[in-house]
Amino acid sequence: MAGGTSTPGATVVSRALSVLYAFDNTHRRLTVTEVARRADLPVPTTHRLLRELVAGDALVRGDDGRYAVGRRLWDIGQLAPERTELRNAASPFLSDIHAATRATVHLAVRDGFEVLYLDRLSGRASVPVVSRTGSRLPLHATGVGKVLLAHAPEEVRECVLAGRLRRLTAHTVTHAGLLRQQLDGVRRDGYATTTDEMTLGACSIAVPVTRPAPADNTPAADPDVVAALGIVVPTLKRARTRLLTALQVAAQGIARNLQ
C-alpha cells in the first residue's frame, strides 16, 4: 500500500475489467496498443493485465499477436441469469416459429440506446440479415427496435427522437415526427413493422414480450415489456396476419414461461 493510494486490489480488478470491456462486436481482435487506448490504460499496465488474463484463460493471444476473448468467458457468460432466463424461456417458441415459417426469428432486448439480439434463428433459405446473437443495432430502424423504443421509458424515447436518426437505407425513417407517430402506433396496435429500413429486401414484424404483473399487484399496473420478438421476411404483404398471430401466441407463451 506504499504511496497511500486507493486499495491496489480495487484498482487492479477494475483495470482488468476495462481490458475485457475493450472488446466489442466491431473490435474482436485487438493489439496491445489498441486495448490500451480503448481501456484508457498505459501500455505497460495493459501488457501485464493481458498476460495475466491470458494465463487465466479469459483471453487468448493469436499467432498474429492480437488478443481475443477466450472460450472460458463464453462458458461463464452462459451463466448470466439476466440474459439466459429470458433466452431459455423463449427458445422453444423461436424454434417453433422458425420451423413453421423458415424465416429469421429474433429475440431482442433494449440495452441503453440499442437493440441487443439475445437469440437469432436463421436458416439458409431465410432472407439475409445483419444481426447475430450478441450484436447490437439502432433502435429506430428494426421491428424489434421500434417495439422496444415504443415501450422504453419516456426519457429514453425522447432522447432518441431528439438525436440523429442514422440513415441505414433509403427507407430508414429518419424524421423524428414520423418516428414518433409510428411509436404511438406500435403502442396502440401492439406490433411494429418495417420495410427495407435496416436492410434492403428485408421486412420485419415484431411484438412485445411482457412480464405479467404478479397476482397480488395492483391490476392497473402496466405490464413490463421485457423483450421483443420479431421475424424478418422478404415481404409482409400476404403473410402479415399469419405472422402476427404466430408472434403473439409465442410472446404469450414466453411470458407464461417467465412467471
Place this chain on the structure above:
Amino acid sequence: MAGGTSTPGATVVSRALSVLYAFDNTHRRLTVTEVARRADLPVPTTHRLLRELVAGDALVRGDDGRYAVGRRLWDIGQLAPERTELRNAASPFLSDIHAATRATVHLAVRDGFEVLYLDRLSGRASVPVVSRTGSRLPLHATGVGKVLLAHAPEEVRECVLAGRLRRLTAHTVTHAGLLRQQLDGVRRDGYATTTDEMTLGACSIAVPVTRPAPADNTPAADPDVVAALGIVVPTLKRARTRLLTALQVAAQGIARNLQ
C-alpha cells in the same frame, strides 16, 4: 511490493478470475462463503473481490444477497472466436435441420472429459432433453459425446474407458469393453447412435464435423474433428437413414463454412 511476494497485480487478476470461475452450471447463484470455498480464497478477500466485480458489472448481487454472473459477461463471452466462429458457421444448418424434423438439434464440442453444448434448437414438440446451451454432459452417454470420444486423442479415450462410466439410465453403456467396440464402430461407420442412454424415451444420432485440411497440407493428414452434430428423437426406427443423411449434408456444409 512489501513482503517480497509475487506481483500484487498478477495475484489480484488471478484471484478475481477464480471468483468468476467459482460459478458453473450447477452453481449459478452463490453466497460469499460459497464463492470463497469454491475459489479457495479467504472470505474477506472474496468479499472485496465480489464488491469490485459487482461494481464493474461482471457480477450481480441478488435481493437475497447471493451473487450471479452479470449480463456484461454474457455480452463479452459472445465475442469469443473459439466458441462463436463454429457456432455461427453451424447456425443456419441447425435451423434447417430443426425446421425439417422439429427434433432437438445439438452442436457440441469436447471440453476435457465432457461434452459442451454450444448450441441447441428444441421446439415445444421435440422430445424433452436435459442439455442446454453452455451445459456439459458425460462423453459416454450421448450421441454427440460418443462421436467426440471416438475421435478424441487416444489418451483421453483410454482415460475415460479406464474410469467409472456413470450410469444415467438403465440403458447407459457402463461396460468399458462394450463402449470401446461402439467407439470403434463410430470411427468405422461415421456416426453414433444412442437409445435411452442419457434420458429415457430419447434416442440420438450424431456425426462428426471436420475441419478440412488446408489445400497445401499433406493429403494423408487426418481431418480434424472439431465438433459433433446430433439430433434427438423419440425413436430412430424408421427415420435413421433420413436423419443420418440430413446430418451428413449439414456437417459438410458447416465444414465448408469453416474454411
